Amino acid sequence: MERFQKQKIIQIAKKAKEASLNIASLSTDVKNNILKALAENLLKNKDFILNENYKDVELAKKMKLSNAFVDRLTLNETRLNNMSKSILSLINLPDPVGKIINSWQAPSGFFISKIRVPIGVILIIYEARPDVTSDCIGLCIKSGNAVILKGGSESLNSNLAIYKVFLNILKKFSFPCDAINVIPTRDRRVLNLLLRLNDYIDLVIPRGGENLIKKVTSISRIPVIKHYKGICHIYVDKDADIEMARKVCFNAKVQRPSTCNAMESMLVHRDIAEKYLPLILKDLVEAGVEIRGCSYTLKIAKNLGLNKAKFRKATIKDYQTEYLDLILAVKVVNDLEEAIDHINRYGSHHSDAIITFKENTAEEFLKRIDSACVYHNASTRLTDGYQFGMGAEIGISTDRIHARGPMALEELTTYKYIIKGKGHIRT
Amino acid sequence: MERFQKQKIIQIAKKAKEASLNIASLSTDVKNNILKALAENLLKNKDFILNENYKDVELAKKMKLSNAFVDRLTLNETRLNNMSKSILSLINLPDPVGKIINSWQAPSGFFISKIRVPIGVILIIYEARPDVTSDCIGLCIKSGNAVILKGGSESLNSNLAIYKVFLNILKKFSFPCDAINVIPTRDRRVLNLLLRLNDYIDLVIPRGGENLIKKVTSISRIPVIKHYKGICHIYVDKDADIEMARKVCFNAKVQRPSTCNAMESMLVHRDIAEKYLPLILKDLVEAGVEIRGCSYTLKIAKNLGLNKAKFRKATIKDYQTEYLDLILAVKVVNDLEEAIDHINRYGSHHSDAIITFKENTAEEFLKRIDSACVYHNASTRLTDGYQFGMGAEIGISTDRIHARGPMALEELTTYKYIIKGKGHIRT
Numbered sequence: 001m002e003r004f005q006k007q008k009i010i011q012i013a014k015k016a017k018e019a020s021l022n023i024a025s026l027s028t029d030v031k032n033n034i035l036k037a038l039a040e041n042l043l044k045n046k047d048f049i050l051n052e053n054y055k056d057v058e059l060a061k062k063m064k065l066s067n068a069f070v071d072r073l074t075l076n077e078t079r080l081n082n083m084s085k086s087i088l089s090l091i092n093l094p095d096p097v098g099k100i101i102n103s104w105q106a107p108s109g110f111f112i113s114k115i116r117v118p119i120g121v122i123l124i125i126y127e128a129r130p131d132v133t134s135d136c137i138g139l140c141i142k143s144g145n146a147v148i149l150k151g152g153s154e155s156l157n158s159n160l161a162i163y164k165v166f167l168n169i170l171k172k173f174s175f176p177c178d179a180i181n182v183i184p185t186r187d188r189r190v191l192n193l194l195l196r197l198n199d200y201i202d203l204v205i206p207r208g209g210e211n212l213i214k215k216v217t218s219i220s221r222i223p224v225i226k227h228y229k230g231i232c233h234i235y236v237d238k239d240a241d242i243e244m245a246r247k248v249c250f251n252a253k254v255q256r257p258s259t260c261n262a263m264e265s266m267l268v269h270r271d272i273a274e275k276y277l278p279l280i281l282k283d284l285v286e287a288g289v290e291i292r293g294c295s296y297t298l299k300i301a302k303n304l305g306l307n308k309a310k311f312r313k314a315t316i317k318d319y320q321t322e323y324l325d326l327i328l329a330v331k332v333v334n335d336l337e338e339a340i341d342h343i344n345r346y347g348s349h350h351s352d353a354i355i356t357f358k359e360n361t362a363e364e365f366l367k368r369i370d371s372a373c374v375y376h377n378a379s380t381r382l383t384d385g386y387q388f389g390m391g392a393e394i395g396i397s398t399d400r401i402h403a404r405g406p407m408a409l410e411e412l413t414t415y416k417y418i419i420k421g422k423g424h425i426r427t
Numbered sequence: 428m429e430r431f432q433k434q435k436i437i438q439i440a441k442k443a444k445e446a447s448l449n450i451a452s453l454s455t456d457v458k459n460n461i462l463k464a465l466a467e468n469l470l471k472n473k474d475f476i477l478n479e480n481y482k483d484v485e486l487a488k489k490m491k492l493s494n495a496f497v498d499r500l501t502l503n504e505t506r507l508n509n510m511s512k513s514i515l516s517l518i519n520l521p522d523p524v525g526k527i528i529n530s531w532q533a534p535s536g537f538f539i540s541k542i543r544v545p546i547g548v549i550l551i552i553y554e555a556r557p558d559v560t561s562d563c564i565g566l567c568i569k570s571g572n573a574v575i576l577k578g579g580s581e582s583l584n585s586n587l588a589i590y591k592v593f594l595n596i597l598k599k600f601s602f603p604c605d606a607i608n609v610i611p612t613r614d615r616r617v618l619n620l621l622l623r624l625n626d627y628i629d630l631v632i633p634r635g636g637e638n639l640i641k642k643v644t645s646i647s648r649i650p651v652i653k654h655y656k657g658i659c660h661i662y663v664d665k666d667a668d669i670e671m672a673r674k675v676c677f678n679a680k681v682q683r684p685s686t687c688n689a690m691e692s693m694l695v696h697r698d699i700a701e702k703y704l705p706l707i708l709k710d711l712v713e714a715g716v717e718i719r720g721c722s723y724t725l726k727i728a729k730n731l732g733l734n735k736a737k738f739r740k741a742t743i744k745d746y747q748t749e750y751l752d753l754i755l756a757v758k759v760v761n762d763l764e765e766a767i768d769h770i771n772r773y774g775s776h777h778s779d780a781i782i783t784f785k786e787n788t789a790e791e792f793l794k795r796i797d798s799a800c801v802y803h804n805a806s807t808r809l810t811d812g813y814q815f816g817m818g819a820e821i822g823i824s825t826d827r828i829h830a831r832g833p834m835a836l837e838e839l840t841t842y843k844y845i846i847k848g849k850g851h852i853r854t
């Protein structure tokens with residue numbers, strides 16, 4: 001990277017760190033007024049933003065990027081409306097900053113309060129999705145964090161347009177503008193540089209595919225919280241309400257298969273397989289789902305005379321794959337033990353469910369499944385900030401440190417201890 | 428590293444990961460019984476442990492390592508007693524595992540509980556201090572974590588001796604012994620390997636000097652929580668009770684200067700300097716403290732006729748140095764603003780204090796100082812798990828992610844969401 005460019009990036013990070021102390025102490029009212037103005041101006045400037053987005057979309061089409069890719073990149077009036085609403089929704093959420101987590105008197109008499117404070121400077125790395133740009137800026141403003149955004153290069157015009165619109169408003173609020181940043185280059189080497197700036201950046205959140213995540217964790221000297229894949233399971237126990245299992249599994253696979261909390265593998269207890277599998281397999285195949293089945297599953301499908309083209313023998317690789325599509329691995333297991341072992345071994349520790357009416361069986365499953373979200377008689381699709389009542393989220397953390405599962409406003413903070421004494425010393 | 432050795436290390440980590448699921452579900456009673464037996468057997472096997480330790484100490488002396496180094500390495504009956512007591516003290520601390528952090532009903536009616544669970548496998552990297560070995564094993568057992576210990580090579584015999592004694596006991600409890608590990612080699616390249624095993628290890632805690640910490644953060648693909656230096660400040664405000672300031676500052680510098688929470692810089696408001704500095708400078712010099720002072724400080728010292736040899740002009744470098752010794756930087760500042768700016772700029776965000784009787788001034792300081800622990804009218808030396816009433820700690824985190832300040836049993840856990848529905852789906 002050119003020396004000039006490099007210095008510019010370092011300056012962005014350095015100034016963001018300085019500004020982070022100022023954004024940290026903004027009052028809730030000021031932050032909410034800013035959010036309101038941002039949401040409104042996103043719509044007022046829709047022509048400008050859509051024009052800039054059009055440039056990105058045209059280029060992406062020229063580069064023959066996939067339809068799904070171009071779809072995620074494209075903005076339109078509906079999407080801008082949603083982005084605006086998403087920012088407005090933050091106004092009504094409680095401000096996590098300054099919240100007292102706990103307070104107590106120490107053994108020797110001084111008082112301790114553990115208080116939420118912003119993390120500092122957050123670097124978010126994501127794909128070419130301009131809606132994520134405005135979501136992240138909104139979440140970081142409300143949580144009092146400075147933010148550096150590195151979206152997919154293909155969305156640079158769109159991201160810069162949104163940033164420009166926001167910046168004009170922020171200036172009017174005597175806001176510490178250095179706290180909000182969009183990296184203004186397509187140069188991919190910029191990541192190598194940013195991920196070494198641990199003196200200025202406090203946290204990296206990569207959202208994306210396996211290669212991106214691997215690259216980030218192998219280079220970064222900054223703490224990373226990964227928002228990685230979801231290989232989610234539902235285990236239908238021998239003591240399951242069959243109609244409930246049918247409804248929940250269908251929902252978890254079919255309602256929106258492209259999401260990280262969609263079911264990718266269904267495990268079925270041997271004792272219920274003969275009754276349950278014919279029903280759910282028919283449902284799924286009718287909805288266009290392709291099945292990667294164990295031999296038992298394939299036998300049942302054959303007996304039912306289901307469309308052979310929709311079935312294939314499952315391999316170990318299938319159990320390790322996040323399809324994000326209308327494809328499902330199905331395996332009949334001998335008992336709860338085998339189900340737990342399978343999920344802990346092949347899953348991604350994201351969201352996993354059991355369907356059973358036996359409390360003991362459920363307790364065992366909930367205790368031993370090593371995942372961020374474990375469900376009893378509910379769909380894995382519920383892993384979501386809004387569904388949980390936590391509000392907007394920056395993503396679903398698949399990490400174990402700091403934040404696990406939906407990462408909303410509270411998870412975008414850390415804490416500090418405030419200690420009040422009367423001349424207390426260590427003796 | 429030899430292929431065989433490499434495979435052995437990978438196996439240790441892999442088996443620790445498997446065992447982590449078992450140690451996670453041990454009951455509090457079982458864990459407490461184990462801790463009691465470990466503490467007892469540390470003393471029963473004192474001859475064996477002290478003999479092995481003697482080998483390390485002799486080697487360290489032959490290698491002409493510093494007296495301070497040899498002192499930290501040396502075990503004796505008193506230290507073994509303290510190690511044993513330290514493990515016993517864990518028994519009375521509440522078990523964090525299974526604790527409900529929060530529970531609520533989601534908007535669509537299902538129930539969510541946020542529950543503490545162990546982190547998994549923790550790699551702890553530390554210097555040649557065998558007492559840390561038994562402390563860490565105790566803390567990890569109580570918090571349900573598997574642990575891999577990499578202590579300083581010079582303490583290998585001692586660490587292996589403690590490990591052997593413990594292992595004999597653990598086997599009797601049908602404990603998942605693969606959960607507790609001491610890396611059995613002096614080969615320093617082992618760190619390069621361990622820090623890339625992010626499939627098996629969930630967290631790295633390096634405790635040590637700048638070079639170790641830099642090495643670990645630059646190599647590690649595993650999340651790191653740093654236990655790094657403390658450049659702690661006390662700011663004596665113009666509205667300070669002079670006798671309180673004198674007592675607290677003296678304590679923070681002199682009581683145990685080798686610790687990370689000792690004061691390294693004292694800032695004094697210009698309006699109180701003439702009254703306060705003569706008193707505290709005399710106290711400190713009498714206690715053997717060397718002063719790195721600003722010109723104002725040096726002038727006062729000269730006027731007092733204090734021993735010239737104890738005073739030197741402070742440089743920027745002094746403000747950035749963790750002395751861990753009877754040395755103190757002293758600076759007179761114009762106002763609160765300058766004090767806050769100095770601390771946020773040169774400090775290590777560990778522990779910083781203000782002495783003042785003005786509530787407003789204190790509030791401003793407590794809010795704007797960006798450190799793990801901020802004190803009003805108390806000594807920075809109070810940053811400590813026991814002092815805080817949190818019990819034994821694995822160290823003081825200087826990181827912002829997951830754990831900040833004293834890292835005790837709770838901070839050695841993460842959480843998971845347990846969701847109970849009645850067939851709830853996403854609509």
